[in-house]
Amino acid sequence: MRVMVFVKATEDSEQGMQPSPELSQMFVDMGKFNEELVNAGVLVAGDGLKPSSFGKRVAFDGPGRTVIDGPFAETRELVAGYWIWEVKDMNEAVEWVKRCPNPMFGPSEIEIRPVYEMEDFVDVIPEEAAAIHDGVGEKLANR
């Protein structure tokens, strides 16, 4: 199964990267962990994200679209980085996350979320919507 693993932001990570011996050490540790993930065939993709001050949000309300510039307030709910892993089940994902060096200087949190698989949609998406979904490909093909 495929999971997305989120590294949650902290006040530190929201400040951006300041060169320091601790940060260098973290890069070394994280590099080793990533190598382990690669050698185990688990790592599919991943990136670190810049602080939310570089980010933007678009808020939806009916027909309205409002653009909001970062930084965003609720630091602990923000994402500072992500991986995509292929694992056998959630337990394996949890075991891998436990092996991750603390990605932040203080207390921090990593969240694991399974990706929807095709089968998950079968009972949820109405036939009509599935047809539209498939039709997009067909239209592209006929254009």
Add this chain to the structure above:
Amino acid sequence: MAADPTQRAIEAVFRIELARLIAGLARLTRDVDRAEELAQDALLVAMTEWPASGVPANPGAWLMAAAKRRAIDGIRHIQMRERKHAEIARELDEEQGMSADALEAALDDPLGDELLGLIFAACHPVIGPEGRAALTLRLVGGLTVEEIARAFLSNEAAIAARITRAKKAIAKAGVAFAVPRGAELAARLPSVLEVVYLIFNEGYAATAGLSLVRPPLCGEAQRLGRILAGLMPEQPEVLGLLALMEIQASRLAARARPDGQFVPLTEQNRARWDPLLIRRGLNALARVEALGGADGPYALQAALAACHARARRAEDTDWRRIAALYDRLRQVMPSPVVELNRAVAHSMASGPDAGLALVDAIADAAALRRYAPLPAARGDFLLRAGRRAEAKAQFEAAAALAGNDRERDYLLRRAADC
């Protein structure tokens, strides 16, 4: 699967650690059977101790230490049996120190060299391809015998026997659990890649039974391919195979309709192709080309898969490039199946008559005599050339040779449409 969290954690830890444990222990004991036994013993110890003590902070190291103790006990036991007690009493202290160091070295595998050594041993050419596949899935993939049996549509007894034979073959040939170097590496790498691709294909196109696609096997093969690419990043054919599998796997969701019906490549809904896997495949292929390996058999097959992956619509497919790639592939990997695919490619690039001419030239090959895709391709060429009655007969002949029910249904529908 066990319900309580410690049991689940133990199972997950074990799946992560099993291959490395066995790899380290196999190098130490030079006996893959014994290594597996020691690893299982360590698991048993964990299962009795962890529920009370909790899962240790570094469970991998804990398991290795437990297996190590068992290994030392075993070595001592053999030494006791084989030598006089007086001698041993004198030597034991220094030997103990030495053994412990040797064990330490054997179990410390930061570069993954031992894991790679285990893969090379499990895929040694003294074992037949199916035995290699079963042993690799068991030792490196960590699948149970039951899971392997289900994946290969076989029964547990047959798979267990296959694995036992494979282990005996390794022991008999005195296979070293080391990564071959230089010329030997070049000679043995193909048998490793062959096994991984065999596992992938077993999942991708089941040749028998109802299920057209068995993704768990594809996933295992991709994982093996990623492990190999991580451990041998400079080997172009390793990356070529990975690129090929990633791109082919990107189409898994589009290959079968919800009712299980087979969907050919040109009719697939490309919106369902997995863009992440395509990107990974194209990146791996770019690395192959940078390493100068573009003419390897897997690299060429990956390049072919990439031609389809790059086409947003079926009619955007660069058939001229595909035909040219097949012209090269038949040089490095001559096979009747490649010739057939080449005929299809040329028919798409230059018209059905080109395909018919090429397919007529290979129709007598023994390997193709009962091969459903041959009459299926010929039927397709004839239909496109407007020769409907002849096409219908070819599709019917193909359906009679089809290996699984889904493919047969598809071919019969094509015959009915003529």
